[in-house]
Amino acid sequence: MSATAGRQGRNEDPPRFTVGVVGAGRVGAVLGAALDRAGHRVVAVAAVSEASLARAADLLPGVPLLDVPQVVGSVDLVLLAVPDEALPGLVTGLATVGAFRPGQVVVHTSGRYGIGVLEAAARIGVLPLAVHPAMSFTGTSIDLDRLGDACFAVTTVKELEPLGEALVLEMGGEPITLEEEDRPLYHAGLSLAANHLATLVAQATQLLEDAGVETPHRVLAPLLGAALENALRDGDHALSGPVPGGDAATVAEHLAELATEPQIRSTYRALSRATVELARRRGRLRAAEAESVLAVLDESADSSDSDGGHRGNDRPSDQGLDTADDLTDDGPTEES
Template sequence: MDESKKSGESARPAAWTPPEPSALRVGFIGAGRLARALSLALQAAGVPVVRVASRSAASARALAESLPDCRPGDPADVARDCDLVFLTSPDALIAGIARAVPWRPGQAVAHCSGATPVAALRPAAEAGALIGGFHPMQAFGADPGAALASLPGCTVAIEAEPPLDALLHALARRLGCVGLNLPPGARVRYHASGGYASQHVHALLAEAVRLWQSWGATERQALDALLPLLRGTVESLARSGVAAGMPGPVSRGDAGTVRLHRQALQAVDPEMRDLYDRLCRRGVALARQAGRLDAAAAEGVERVLDAPPGP
């Protein structure tokens, strides 16, 4: 049974017509980085944000003061005064908020978590509200201006039933985002995919920085050299796709360079070399997929990866 069937849809009103986005009264429970970026963007797009609550009263006040006609309060105030409530609290708190807040028919509740099931909002559905998920696939930093600028063009994963799905898609378009219908059960895989394009990039660059530091360079020197390379790689990905755009010795079957890399990495840290080996094996498969490597060249690289990383 999918999440929507488990979430109490029988308690919904027989008909619910969402207001036009410009007539919505939107509220936020949670006043962190995502709430700041999303509320400012909605307000700039002509969607009124009228209430905000947070575990930190100071954070709620600060966010409310940055928005015209917005007042801080507690979660019950947000539920009472708003047509659409976004839950932008930490994931671990979403289910508890859903249980504790007095929801009502004729409103909608959407959490902005990438990984939490929409079924966590079941108590709101049992009270007659429509429930859904609205997750922008973007990393939001501490600078509100930069976070706001990063929203247009990003994908927003939307998981909701009609008519809430149409409203959430309309809001995504207002923000200049691309709405994506996310089927029930795909949420955690979708969120994990974002880790590869964001969180894990940091981990990989940390390995590269360690190599620079091994000869006395600083992190800043390493990043000044590596970030232009990363930007070029992203441009190549956008133009050519994942497999066809892959650069480097694996993609051209340069087994000799791969052997030298392994020897150097083994001398710095065997675990670093092991990670390199695993990534190279994935790279061989990608290069084969793109027709960049024939069977003989791929086998040559794999033989090097199978061999002990000698001096």
Template sequence: MTDSPLLGVADPSAPARLAVGLVSAGRVGTALAQALESVGHVVGAVLARSDESRERAALRLPDSEVFDNAADVAARSELLILAVPDDELAAIVAELASSGAVRPGTIVAHVAGAHGTAVLDPLTELGALPLALHPAMTFVGGPEDTERLQSACFAVTAADEVGQTVGDSLVYEIGGQPVHIAEADRTLYHAALAHGANHLVALISDAVTVLRSVIERADVDGTSSPLRSAPEMLAPLVTAALANVLEQGPSALTGPVARGDADAVAAHLDALRDWSAGAPAADATIVDAYLAQARRAAAHVPASPELARVLGEAS
């Protein structure tokens, strides 16, 4: 077993309350710290260096002591959450390892999607219990982030069975759903999430841009509100499409590609090329994005020879 305070009680369904330290008070870390406080853990120490982070900590973790040194936070923690950007994680781990502030038995959990527990090896060698806990959720910086964690899945990667149990317990406590991800698959897991969520934002932003320009052209008397109308027009369509694909998979695909309508796709490409000729440089590649997504959509259906020709010749 382990001397981790989380499991050091007779009733595993009522885990011990932990002294939690947070490095640092960004969007993800603050939401997770708030969620842990909501089930009785005590977030006693927070690293917050920027004015924005200090304001966030004061507003959402008002009972926590704020520090500007990670070692001071670690020295007060039984559960240490490292919520720094992915590309800063290795450096903060090295800093903590050299400080000697992380005591043996401390649970050290990071929230970086693309990393497993290997990045925590310098602390594991000092006796820490390493965890990778990545919430599959987007964060906007407000209290709604904490509420969303209660229905979120977490990618849990641990070094051994004991760590897996601890990680699962923490996630279950705050209402989340743990999903085990192998160490070797963390980057691939993260790529899938980025492709689905981040690229979705880019896709919808492109669609809004084009649709807004169409509405503006027709708004000769100024009665429409293109800034609002384009998102309002798209919202029911894309919301239904998202719900359908999550329930039905690729069979939810509709539209000209699903029908094999090569003429319609060719006309779309021509119209987008004409539009992009007068668009700002940042939007000129929307036609390339449409073509790439049309090809991916065609991979999910039996594409007609005519459609395959249009998509091939459009390069």
């Protein structure tokens, strides 16, 4: 269903909030459309880049484009869907110019931060909410239906928890309450799973292409789908492959084949070490088998770790969770 159809077909009861979206990136535009579909009324959006302008036109048709302070000053509920690094400065700046007002609901979508980052606005008397959807976003109407499968981490003061949970339910998601001090660990867990999965898939794809596989995604999709399903269902009992099997010879062969791909080799070694430790703690790997695999990994480390030039070029993958951080959006105040 398109965003336009959602707007036309929604319940015509009077909306409870007027909403302003700051950051029409993949997350902001979708959540704005979800709130609109739920019966709230999005009346202003801030968007700058061509991609964000197109996204706003598609998901929030007819909503006026305004400067950020104008968006904030004209609504009951402000949705701040901006990158983590931009959020503190944005909140402080808006508070300094008097854009917020007492009683206004201010929601940010960062996974990293709780409501502490909204302190400058809270001193003015806004109602602070941190609402983070644990979901990868495309920035299209497809995401509106996918919200029904997503959990949203809600952090706020006790008396506002019902409001945060209600907003999540209205958007179609499942609210989970998270304490302020637990946000960084929560965010690290999501990043480890989702962001690093994209890196892992990219590296595996490269190896299959180098091996002559013409359609690596076709090969990987059912394998990864089953592996993920098994891991979520069975936990560490789903461990498989040469490492938990104590097959040091196969591990050594893999590392030899990866000698010309030092970054991928480093990933393989790091994940193999973690798998050894997990399998050993769970009783899946005997001590002697674990030691034989670790010896192979240590031996391979001697050559690769001495390559100072390579290590200086290591960079994290740019492929990420377009989660609500995007996981949240991709620019200073939106997707650039």
